[in-house]
Amino acid sequence: MLQAYWYITKMRLITSLTYRFEVFASVGTNLILMLASVFLWKAAYGNGTEQVQALTLQDLTTYTILSIMLASVFVCDVQDTIYSKIREGQIVTDFYRPIPLLACYLADDIGGMLSSMVNKVIPLFIFAALFFGVPWPASPLSFLLFIPSCLLSYAILWLLSALIGLIAFWVMELGNMGMVKDSIVRVLSGSIVPLWFFPESIQTISKFLPFQYTYQTPLGIYIGNIGVREGLMAMGIQLIWVVLLYVLLAAGWRRSKSKTLIQGG
Amino acid sequence: MVNTIRHYFSVAACFARLAVQRQLEYPLFLFSWLLMIPIQYFSGIWMLKIIVDRFQPLNGWDFPELAFLYGLGLLSHGILVVLFINTWHIDNMVIQGAFDRLLLRPMNVFFQLIASYVNFIGLIDLIPGLIIFIYGCQLVGFEWTLGNIIKLLLVLLGGVLIRASLFISLGTIAFWTKRNASMVGFTLSMLERGTMYPLSIYPYVLQVIFTFIIPIGFISFYPAAEFLGKGSESFQLPLNFALATPAVGLVCFMLSQWIFRRGMKSYESAGS
Numbered sequence: 001m002l003q004a005y006w007y008i009t010k011m012r013l014i015t016s017l018t019y020r021f022e023v024f025a026s027v028g029t030n031l032i033l034m035l036a037s038v039f040l041w042k043a044a045y046g047n048g049t050e051q052v053q054a055l056t057l058q059d060l061t062t063y064t065i066l067s068i069m070l071a072s073v074f075v076c077d078v079q080d081t082i083y084s085k086i087r088e089g090q091i092v093t094d095f096y097r098p099i100p101l102l103a104c105y106l107a108d109d110i111g112g113m114l115s116s117m118v119n120k121v122i123p124l125f126i127f128a129a130l131f132f133g134v135p136w137p138a139s140p141l142s143f144l145l146f147i148p149s150c151l152l153s154y155a156i157l158w159l160l161s162a163l164i165g166l167i168a169f170w171v172m173e174l175g176n177m178g179m180v181k182d183s184i185v186r187v188l189s190g191s192i193v194p195l196w197f198f199p200e201s202i203q204t205i206s207k208f209l210p211f212q213y214t215y216q217t218p219l220g221i222y223i224g225n226i227g228v229r230e231g232l233m234a235m236g237i238q239l240i241w242v243v244l245l246y247v248l249l250a251a252g253w254r255r256s257k258s259k260t261l262i263q264g265g
Numbered sequence: 266m267v268n269t270i271r272h273y274f275s276v277a278a279c280f281a282r283l284a285v286q287r288q289l290e291y292p293l294f295l296f297s298w299l300l301m302i303p304i305q306y307f308s309g310i311w312m313l314k315i316i317v318d319r320f321q322p323l324n325g326w327d328f329p330e331l332a333f334l335y336g337l338g339l340l341s342h343g344i345l346v347v348l349f350i351n352t353w354h355i356d357n358m359v360i361q362g363a364f365d366r367l368l369l370r371p372m373n374v375f376f377q378l379i380a381s382y383v384n385f386i387g388l389i390d391l392i393p394g395l396i397i398f399i400y401g402c403q404l405v406g407f408e409w410t411l412g413n414i415i416k417l418l419l420v421l422l423g424g425v426l427i428r429a430s431l432f433i434s435l436g437t438i439a440f441w442t443k444r445n446a447s448m449v450g451f452t453l454s455m456l457e458r459g460t461m462y463p464l465s466i467y468p469y470v471l472q473v474i475f476t477f478i479i480p481i482g483f484i485s486f487y488p489a490a491e492f493l494g495k496g497s498e499s500f501q502l503p504l505n506f507a508l509a510t511p512a513v514g515l516v517c518f519m520l521s522q523w524i525f526r527r528g529m530k531s532y533e534s535a536g537s
Contacts, residue, residue: 021444021447022447024447025447025448025450025451026447026450028451029447029450029451029454032451032454032455032458033454033458035467035471036458036462036467039466039467039468040316040323040462040466042466043323043324043463043466044316044317044319044320044321044323045320046320046321046323046324049320049321052319052320053319171293173291173293173294175291175293175294175295175296175297175298176294176297176298176301177293177297179297179301180297180300180301180304183301183304183305183308184304186308187304187308187311187312192312193312193315193316197315197316197319198315199315
């Protein structure tokens with residue numbers, strides 16, 4: 001059973017590693033985003049400012065670098081996969097497979113994630129280390145917490161993405177709804193500017209939304225701004241979101257399967 | 266001559282009508298852009314406001330000035346997206362053989378390339394651009410004199426030409442490599458970060474590159490500094506930047522046309 005998934009993951013890993021040129025350009029794009037954000041923080045700290053809300057420039061540099069690396073690891077193509085499979089009618093052959101379809105798509109995305117780790121994160125890390133020094137975690141313990149927190153983040157992001165993908169079953173023409181979701185996530189997850197700097201009211205609202213638990217939680221743990229106890233609690237909330245979204249997806253998936261309409265022939 | 270121009274106009278109008286019809290075919294697509302583009306750019310300026318509020322002005326640029334700069338950069342981006350978006354897809358046209366079709370018609374190839382897709386969905390990019398720019402103008406107390414308006418229009422023209430030249434040159438690469446989609450994405454993010462934040466926050470080397478080699482500093486940073494009466498701390502170019510931008514734009518555009526023609530000479534069809 002697991003072998004089947006591993007095969008899908010492996011195939012994706014191999015195909016992603018073939019397109020070298022795309023990889024160079026993607027690393028370049030992420031490098032620009034990284035440089036621009038770090039220099040923005042440098043200008044914001046300017047001359048003399050030591051700490052703002054207990055965060056130093058070094059903290060934010062590390063936060064930014066890690067945030068961009070996470071963004072390239074967290075491959076959530078599932079929304080586009082479902083959409084294009086429905087548009088082109090391939091979803092029907094996928095339904096023939098003797099294993100759950102969503103799990104196949106997850107295996108595919110995990111393959112994408114593994115290849116990103118090899119050919120995107122490593123070069124980005126090297127460049128970041130050359131330009132701004134190695135972005136060390138606050139302590140070994142925070143690194144140990146960071147890893148499981150990242151896995152939970154990915155679970156939240158992937159489930160959100162799959163939920164958006166489900167809409168395609170109902171409307172056929174999804175347009176760029178995935179990109180709409182992505183741009184909301186980018187802001188409210190604290191991936192660009194940590195939510196700690198946002199106005200109070202928005203911080204309060206965001207505690208009840210899943211977004212801040214995708215980027216800010218693991219990154220805050222990594223730079224030590226979220227302590228061990230708070231970190232464990234935040235991970236608990238992450239877990240609650242994962243369960244909640246999973247239940248929602250399972251219910252939605254059962255309904256949409258019966259709605260499947262095959263176009264083309 | 267008059268007849269030729271009239272002919273070109275009628276062809277462009279026909280292309281535009283087709284493009285509009287094609288884009289209206291998928292309303293949800295339109296709707297999703299209508300949601301996404303404003304979210305993206307308003308949140309971008311909002312992030313800058315949060316940073317400036319919590320910290321300090323960025324290298325002497327306070328929020329009103331940043332809004333002015335951001336809006337100016339976004340306006341020229343919006344115009345580019347409406348008029349020149351086909352330059353992003355040259356590689357696709359080459360691979361699918363659509364480019365051959367342009368070569369067969371008795372018209373200027375570059376004209377056909379541009380005119381065949383007027384991306385009116387790109388007007389959506391102009392909405393946040395206009396709102397942020399006018400808001401910035403209000404905040405900095407921009408004077409709407411005739412002289413300033415003419416300068417502004419010249420800057421926008423120059424900015425669009427600089428952006429277009431970059432994408433035309435990049436698109437030409439596709440004649441040789443058949444693939445450049447990711448280069449387009451790369452250039453887009455470079456343009457965004459280079460034109461919407463003050464150039465002076467970047468290290469000296471990058472400033473030199475963005476002034477003399479890839480002159481994107483002229484799209485918004487230098488003109489904004491000029492309009493707002495800010496001496497740019499790094500370079501004291503003895504120029505009136507509002508006039509420099511269209512000049513730089515024209516030079517770049519001519520250069521890109523030369524590159525485009527060179528590229529066409531070595532074009533080999535990919536179709537079969």
